[in-house]
Amino acid sequence: MAHIGHVDGLSRGQVRGWAIDPEAPGDRAVVHFETARGGKLRRVLADRYRADVHKQGIGDGYCGFAVPAKHFDPSARVRFFCGHPLRELGRFSFRAAAPKAATFKTGSLVLRIDRRPAAAGLTGWALNRQDLEHRRRLLLCANGHIVATQTATLFREDSLSEGGDGLHGFSLPPVDASSGLAIVDASTGTAIDLD
Amino acid sequence: MDRLRIALIDAVSTDGWQGPTHAFQQAARSLSGMGHDVMVIDASRVGSGALPPLLTAQNRATATRHMLASHRLAMQLAENPPDLVIAPLRGGIAQAPLMARACGEAFAKTRFALWSNVPSRDRLIAGDAEVGDLSPVIGDAMERQCLSLADALIVDDASGPPVTLGESLNQLPHVSCRRVARPPLPGPAADVQEIVLVGTFQRSSGVPEFIEAIEQLDRSGVLGGRLVTFLGPIGDSRYGLSKEWLGQRAARWTFRFRVVPESNREAALVYAGQAGRLAVGISSDGDEIEAIRARCPRHLTHPARPMSDGDLVSGLAAAISSALHDAGQDPLPETEVDWKDLLENILAQPIRAKKTTSVKISVCVLHYDRLPLLERALSSIPETIDGQDVEIIVVDNATPMSGMKDRIEAVAGQRRRLKVLDLKERLPQAAACNLGLAAAEGDVVAFLDDDNFYVRDGLARLAAAASAHDVVVTNLEIFDGHEGAPSSGRLIFLGEAHSAGLFYNFFGDTAMAVRKAAFAPLGCFHEMSCEYPCLDWVSLAKAYGRGLRIGVLQWPAVRYRRDTARADIQAAKLDQAGARALVFNAYRGRFDAEMVARYAQNLELGDL
Numbered sequence: 001m002a003h004i005g006h007v008d009g010l011s012r013g014q015v016r017g018w019a020i021d022p023e024a025p026g027d028r029a030v031v032h033f034e035t036a037r038g039g040k041l042r043r044v045l046a047d048r049y050r051a052d053v054h055k056q057g058i059g060d061g062y063c064g065f066a067v068p069a070k071h072f073d074p075s076a077r078v079r080f081f082c083g084h085p086l087r088e089l090g091r092f093s094f095r096a097a098a099p100k101a102a103t104f105k106t107g108s109l110v111l112r113i114d115r116r117p118a119a120a121g122l123t124g125w126a127l128n129r130q131d132l133e134h135r136r137r138l139l140l141c142a143n144g145h146i147v148a149t150q151t152a153t154l155f156r157e158d159s160l161s162e163g164g165d166g167l168h169g170f171s172l173p174p175v176d177a178s179s180g181l182a183i184v185d186a187s188t189g190t191a192i193d194l195d
Numbered sequence: 196m197d198r199l200r201i202a203l204i205d206a207v208s209t210d211g212w213q214g215p216t217h218a219f220q221q222a223a224r225s226l227s228g229m230g231h232d233v234m235v236i237d238a239s240r241v242g243s244g245a246l247p248p249l250l251t252a253q254n255r256a257t258a259t260r261h262m263l264a265s266h267r268l269a270m271q272l273a274e275n276p277p278d279l280v281i282a283p284l285r286g287g288i289a290q291a292p293l294m295a296r297a298c299g300e301a302f303a304k305t306r307f308a309l310w311s312n313v314p315s316r317d318r319l320i321a322g323d324a325e326v327g328d329l330s331p332v333i334g335d336a337m338e339r340q341c342l343s344l345a346d347a348l349i350v351d352d353a354s355g356p357p358v359t360l361g362e363s364l365n366q367l368p369h370v371s372c373r374r375v376a377r378p379p380l381p382g383p384a385a386d387v388q389e390i391v392l393v394g395t396f397q398r399s400s401g402v403p404e405f406i407e408a409i410e411q412l413d414r415s416g417v418l419g420g421r422l423v424t425f426l427g428p429i430g431d432s433r434y435g436l437s438k439e440w441l442g443q444r445a446a447r448w449t450f451r452f453r454v455v456p457e458s459n460r461e462a463a464l465v466y467a468g469q470a471g472r473l474a475v476g477i478s479s480d481g482d483e484i485e486a487i488r489a490r491c492p493r494h495l496t497h498p499a500r501p502m503s504d505g506d507l508v509s510g511l512a513a514a515i516s517s518a519l520h521d522a523g524q525d526p527l528p529e530t531e532v533d534w535k536d537l538l539e540n541i542l543a544q545p546i547r548a549k550k551t552t553s554v555k556i557s558v559c560v561l562h563y564d565r566l567p568l569l570e571r572a573l574s575s576i577p578e579t580i581d582g583q584d585v586e587i588i589v590v591d592n593a594t595p596m597s598g599m600k601d602r603i604e605a606v607a608g609q610r611r612r613l614k615v616l617d618l619k620e621r622l623p624q625a626a627a628c629n630l631g632l633a634a635a636e637g638d639v640v641a642f643l644d645d646d647n648f649y650v651r652d653g654l655a656r657l658a659a660a661a662s663a664h665d666v667v668v669t670n671l672e673i674f675d676g677h678e679g680a681p682s683s684g685r686l687i688f689l690g691e692a693h694s695a696g697l698f699y700n701f702f703g704d705t706a707m708a709v710r711k712a713a714f715a716p717l718g719c720f721h722e723m724s725c726e727y728p729c730l731d732w733v734s735l736a737k738a739y740g741r742g743l744r745i746g747v748l749q750w751p752a753v754r755y756r757r758d759t760a761r762a763d764i765q766a767a768k769l770d771q772a773g774a775r776a777l778v779f780n781a782y783r784g785r786f787d788a789e790m791v792a793r794y795a796q797n798l799e800l801g802d803l
Contacts, residue, residue: 028257049254051683061248062256 003029003082005046005063007090014066015092018053019046019082025059031089032081036073041081069094104192109136109185110162111192122172122194125159126152126185132164136185140172143180148172196539199231202272204282204289207239207264209315209334210324210395211428212460215239218283218310218482221489225534234277238288241267247682250673252699258328261337262701265291266670266687269749273301279541283482284309284348284358285318287337293344294690295749298660298667299551308347308370308541313480314338314360316790321479321502322399325435326797329698335360335790336693336701342367347544351481351532370540374530380492387519388471389422393463393487394478396429396436396454398502401477401511403436406444408512413450417516423452424472426463434800464490473518477511488529493518551659554639556708557586558654559631561624562603562645564594568756570606571678575648578611580655586612590631593621624730625720632711632719641708646756648678653752657708665713665743666735668703672751683757690747691739694786697778702735702745706753717741721781728767729774736781 005019019029028047035042046065054061072078077093100115101124108131113124126136140148154169162168175181181194203219203226215237227233241264243249249266251259269291272280282289289307296302315334319326342348343363350358351372358364390409394400402425412418430437438454445452457463464486467474474491476484479500487494495518499507558576562569569589576587587610591599600617607613616630632640639661641654650672660667671686692701720734727733739745 045257047256047258049248049250049256054248060243060256062254 002087005089007080007092010069013069015069016066018050018064019089020059020063029082031065032086034078035071037076106190109190121174125156125168127162127168137187138170139184139186141182141184142175147175199279200277201226201231201233201279202277203235205237206283206286206288207260211458214459214461216482217486221531222534229535238264238268241271243267248684250684250686252701258330259333261286261334269295276302276305279306281308281310283312284338285312285314286334287341290337290340291749293341294747296548297344298746298748300749306546307345308349309341309345311348311350311358312482314358320789320793323397323435325433325800327801332695332794336689336695339693340691346547347541368544373533373536375533377529377531379529385470387473389424390473391424391426391467392475393467394427396425396427404507404511407508408515411512412516418450423450424455426455426457426467428458429454429456467491549663552662553581554658554662555583555637556580556639556658557588557635557637558641558643559588559635560643560645561590561627563592565645566602566606569645572643572645572648573607576654580658584612586637588614588631588634590616590627591618592627593618623726625722629719638711639708640711642705647753649753656748657752660746660748661708661710664746666707666709666738667746668707669748669752671704671753671755673755673757675757688747690745694791696736697786700732705731713743727777728770732774733777733781736778740781740783740785
C-alpha cells in the first residue's frame with residue numbers, strides 16, 4: 001500500500017504536513033521534496049508528533065514533518081513525494097490563494113471568517129477601516145448566550161489588504177452549537193449572524 | 196548463590212543500524228547456564244502496552260527515541276522487577292528505571308550495572324556521522340544520569356577505551372571483566388573469495404583506511420581476483436561518505452567491489468559470516484568488534500580509533516594480507532568474559548539508592564478566576580501524608596471579584612491548615628509562586644496550577660521523592676476538556692537535562708516539589724520585572740545551573756489539563772527565542788561546550 005499523508009501548508013515559517021506507511025506505522029517515513037519546480041529532491045523525516053493525526057487513529061502520531069520555508073523558491077509550486085517508488089504526496093505553492101473565507105461588511109466594520117467547521121474553532125480577522133488601531137473586541141454568541149470573547153489582535157497577513165498592520169486576527173474556541181451562532185462587535189453592538 | 200532474575204537490556208540502535216546488537220548473547224548463555232532466570236530485552240521493541248501516547252518537549256520520535264524507549268522499559272520492568280539489570284551505558288536506556296528507584300517509586304531491591312561502551316558524546320565528537328537531530332545530546336543527558344544513579348560500571352579493558360564522562364563517574368564503583376580463553380568459532384576452511392568491511396559507511400568505521408589498504412594490496416598483487424564488499428548502513432548522498440562519494444573514489448579501481456546496503460545488523464553478520472568471506476571490523480567500539488568476532492568465523496578486527504593520527508593503513512594491509520595467505524585467524528586472542536566472576540563482583544556492590552523519608556509538606560496553588568477548577572484541585576490534596584498535616588496555600592492572583600478569600604475558604608472545605616494570600620494586584624507568575632513559597636512552613640513545597648489536580652497518592656510520591664532530591668518534577672498525564680476525560684498522552688521529562696535542556700524543556704513543569712532549604716537560597720523561581728516565557732524551563736535550568744539535584748516521578752502525579760482553545764493565543768508560547776536566551780543565561784555555562792559545538796557543526800551541514 002502507498003504512503004498516506006497530506007501537505008498542510010505554511011505555518012510559522014515552516015511548510016508542514018504528515019506522511020505514514022499504513023503497513024509499517026512504526027517506521028518513520030522519509031518525505032522527498034522539491035525546493036524549486038523540477039529541482040533536485042531533498043529529504044525530511046516525518047517523525048514529529050501530530051495529535052490531530054493520532055486522534056484519527058493513524059499510527060502512533062509521530063508522522064509529521066516540517067521544512068523551513070527558506071529552503072524553497074518562493075515563486076515555485078513544489079511537490080512532495082513519499083514511498084518506494086516515490087509517489088506524489090501533495091503540492092504546495094507560496095502564492096496560494098487566500099483561504100476560502102466569508103467576508104461581512106457593516107459600515108466600516110469588516111469581518112472575515114475562514115471557512116472551517118465551527119467544531120474546529122472560528123478563525124479570521126476583524127477591523128474597523130476608519131479606526132484601525134482600535135482593535136475589535138468580539139463576542140461569540142450561541143443561541144443568545146456569550147460563549148467566548150476575544151480581542152482581535154493576532155497577526156493575519158491577509159488582513160493587510162485592508163491597510164493597517166495586520167494585527168487583527170482572532171481564534172475563537174470550538175463550540176458545540178451548529179446553529180444560532182453570531183459574532184458581536186462589543187464596541188458598537190453590531191451583530192453578524194453566522195448561520 | 197540464589198537463583199536470580201536478571202534482565203539484560205539490548206540498546207536502542209544507533210548509527211543507522213536496525214535490530215538487536217546481541218551484545219549480551221554470551222552473557223545470556225553463561226548466566227542461564229549458571230541457573231539464573233535471564234531475560235534479554237530489546238529496548239527498541241518494548242511495546243507501549245496500555246500506556247497513552249508518550250510525548251516529550253520536542254515531540255520528535257527519532258531524536259527522543261532513547262527517552263521513549265527508556266520510559267517504556269521502566270513501565271515493563273516494574274511489572275515484575277528483576278534482581279539485577281545490566282544495561283549498556285550508551286543511550287542511557289536505564290535512566291527511567293533508575294530514576295524511578297531514586298524517587299522511591301519502584302525497583303527498591305533491584306541492582307543496576309552499566310556495561311561500559313563508548314558514550315554518545317564521544318561518538319558525536321570523534322565521529323563523522325551526520326547527526327542532525329538531538330539524539331546524541333539527549334542520550335548524553337541520560338547517560339550522565341545513569342552514571343550518577345547506577346550501582347556499578349562494568350569495565351572491559353579489552354573492548355574499548357575507558358569512559359570519561361560526567362562529574363559523578365568517580366563515585367560509581369567500577370567492576371572489571373576477567374576474560375578467559377575460548378575456542379575459535381567452527382567454520383569451513385574455504386579460501387577467502389570476498390573481503391567484507393562490516394560497519395556504517397563512515398570515517399569512524401575506518402572506511403578510508405580500509406580502502407587505502409585494499410588499494411595497496413591491489414597494487415602489490417595480493418588482492419588477486421577477490422571481491423571487496425562494503426556491508427552496512429550507507430547513505431545515497433550526503434556531505435560525508437556515501438554512495439556518491441564511493442562512486443567517485445572508485446573511478447580508477449580495477450578490482451571488483453560492491454556495496455551491500457544492509458542496515459539490519461543481524462542480517463549483516465549472517466552475510467559476513469558465510470564461507471569464503473573475511474569479515475573486517477575497524478572500530479573503537481568494543482561492542483561492534485565483539486559482535487564480529489563472536490559471529491563470523493573468518494574475521495579480522497582492529498580495535499583502533501579511526502580518524503586518529505596513527506598509521507592504521509599499513510598495519511591493516513599487512514593483517515589482511517596475512518589473513519588471505521595463511522587463512523589464519525585474527526591475531527587477537529579469542530577470549531570471552533567470565534560472567535560467573537563478573538556476577539559475583541557486581542553483587543558485591545551495594546544498592547546506592549537513597550532511602551526516601553517522611554517530610555513536612557506545603558502545597559502552593561496559584562489561582563486566578565477559576566473557582567470550580569480550584570475546588571477540584573484542592574480536593575485532590577490529602578489532609579495528611581504519613582501522619583503529618585499538609586498545609587495548603589492558595590495564592591489568589593487578584594481575581595476581579597469581591598470576597599475572594601471567603602469564596603476560596605468555602606470551596607476548600609474544612610481544612611486544618613489553609614492560608615489564602617489574597618493579592619490585590621496581579622503579579623507575574625514567578626513572583627506569585629515565590630510569595631507562596633515564602634509563606635509556606637513545610638520543608639518541602641509543592642506547586643499546583645488551579646486547573647490541574649493530583650492523582651491518588653500523587654502528592655505523597657512527590658513528597659517522598661523530594662526527601663531525596665532538591666527538586667522533584669513529575670511526568671504529566673495530559674487530558675483535554677473535563678476531568679473525567681481519558682488521557683490524551685503522557686508528557687515525560689528528564690529532570691537534570693544536562694546539555695539537552697538548552698534546546699527544549701526536558702527538565703519538567705511547574706507541577707513540582709522543592710526542598711525549601713535548597714531552592715530558596717538560589718532565589719526561588721526566576722523573577723524579572725516583567726512576564727517572561729517558560730517559567731518552568733527557566734527556573735529549572737537555573738536550579739540545574741546551580742547544581743541542584745532534580746528528580747522525576749515516572750508515574751504521573753498530576754493530571755494536567757491541556758487548554759487547546761487557548762494554546763494558539765499565548766504570546767509566551769511563541770517567544771521561544773526569548774525562552775532560550777533566558778535558559779542559556781540560567782545555565783551559567785554548565786553544559787558540554789565541545790558536544791554542543793559539534794552538534795552545531797552538523798546542523799550547518801543542512802545549509803550547505
